[in-house]
Amino acid sequence: MSTTLNRPASAAPPGTAGGPLDRFFRLRERGTSVPQEMIAGLTTFFAMAYIIAVNPAIMSQAGMDRGDLVIATALAAIFGCVMMGLTANLPLAVAPAMGSNVIFTFTLVKGMGVPWQGALAMVAFTGAIFLVLSLTKLREKVAKDVPEVLKVGISAAVGAYIVFIALRGAGFVVSNSSTFVALGSLREPSVLLTLAAILVTPMLVARRIPGALVISIAVLTLIGAFVPLPNGTMMTKAPGAFFALPHWPSSTFMALDFSYMFANFFVILPILFYFVCAEFFSTLATVIGVTGAANLRRPDGSIPNATAAFATDATATVVGPILGTSVVTAYIESVTGVQAGGKTGLTSITVALAFVLALFVWPVFTVIPAQATAPALVVVGVLMLQGLARIDMTELMNAVPVALTILITVLTNNLINGMAMGTLSYILLHLATGRVREVTGVVWGLGVVFIAYIAVMTRLT
Structure with missing residues (x-):
């Protein structure tokens, strides 16, 4: 029998040297190693890297610069992942939230006419509220007093809304004077490509293909370079460069307008409640789900460093709008990293390092068309409907x-x-x-x- 099978339970796995990383992240105690944590982090990154393309594609429709949004998205993820790894020591990746960016753009800015600067201020304000809730017992009270049926209804509504926005943006769903909405023309190659991808992408996810959504976006973007739109241009336009040094998001950094928020406080109060609840409950569900999958919960069911995890999420939601993006939250895609062996905050640090590398190919993310992100958004929206089963x-x-x-x-x-x-x-x-x-x-x-x-x-x- 091999020495690996005979190793005592307390012994370090291969690759754990008992050095500073071992002591800080408690690798030996949790039965993991540096190589294992790095593999887990890369797995998580590829499962959620679609956000670098999707978040700017959505929020740029609010009038914000798409290039700066790519940088802000990556920087917010880097900040959140590093803070999660260092303070909570949990394998949770943090990045701008799907769902909240849709509400930010289409409900607040385009629907209610809120300037995007005022909308950013609202997000930062809700992050501060969530930070207070995270550090006090009010968190438990809010979780208890909002009934499950309303929480699930809101989450499912956002999921359905994401699907609709994605299909509309890709031209798969169009306006119609008689029926209000109708199917786009299947004579258009871009619509046919979107249809095919909407059917194929869930198959990749169902078969647990690593980075399925990223693969879908990448392949569709490449194919789009040969697919014409009705206006004669190609679906995907060539980027000005494939590699470039990252720049500071100057047009979105510190652009928050708190004066607008306070002048219209009672009009926007319901959406403030949405952001607080969306951030609070999605984070709660993600932390419970990921720590359970990693077998990190204590015998009494409590979560180690839970307060630090919630505080990280809230702090990142304050920092995110300062950089120029919407609500920042823990990602359920972190489960993919846990399945690859991630058990400590070193997994989160690895995710942050991967986002740093992504900053050097940021021009590529600015040319990804709506047709390429639509199938990924449909999958994300459908996953948000799963709560209806409860x-x-x-x-x-x-x-x-x-x-x-x-x-x-x-x-x-x-x-x-x-x-x-x-x-x-x-x-x-x-x-x-x-x-x-x-x-x-x-x-x-x-x-x-x-x-x-x-x-x-x-x-x-």
Whole structure:
């Protein structure tokens, strides 16, 4: 029998030298090694690297410079991953959040007319709120008092909204005077390519192909160089350079406009609530899921360094808008790194180093077309719908709030409208069935906020 199989449980795995890295990250204690952590970090990076292309593609539609957004996205991820690795020592990668960037662009800026500078200030403000929640017991109270049906409804609505935005941006879904929306012309090569990719990309993910979404984006971008658009140009335009030194995102750095936020505070209050809840609950679910997969939870179910992990996420959400991007959060794709053996913060540090290298090919990310990112966004949106499995949709008390939140969000192109209808229907159904005691103080407060929002918007429109 080999010496590896006979090694005592406390012995270090191959590649663990017992040096400073071992002592700081507790590699020996968690049964891992430097090579294993680096492989895990690279695995996580390739699973989530699509964000370098997708986040700028979405947020640039708010009027922000796409090149600066690429740099800001990478820098926010580098900051979050390094802080997570050094303070929480958990294999959690951190980067700008999918979902929140869509709400930032299409609900706040394009839908409500908020300047992107004011929207960045809102995100930073919610990060500060989340930091307070992370360092106090208020975190547990909020988690307890917001009912699961509303949390799942909001998450699913964002998922459905992401799918719709992706299909619309790729030309797969177009406006129609009779039916409002319709299928794009299948005579257009770019639409056919998007259709094929929407069918193939989930197959890659289902087969657990490493970096499936990145592969999808890369292949479609390359093919796009030979696919014409109706205007005669090619779907993918050649970048000015493939390698370039990273530059500072000067157009977005410190561009926050807090004066706009405070001048319109009550109008934007519902969306502030969304950002706080989205950041809070998505991070909570990710931390629980990743630490469970890594077998890092204590016997009593508690998570080691949980406060540091939440504080990292919140701090990164303050730093992200300062750089020029939206909410920053822990990524569920971190599970791929855990499956590759990641168990410590060295995995997160490795992810950060990979993002540093990506900064030197940033021009490539600025030419990736919407058709190339659409299939990846569809997969991400569908994954956000998975929470519906936890809800008993045969119960009308659950089905109505969830369905209204999803449908109203997509049909009105506005998440706040969906949240308002879902929350108010939840309250009214409980009143009608004599179960008013089940409505928590937090939900009553939300009801008041949404009624005030509807009244204000009715007067403004």
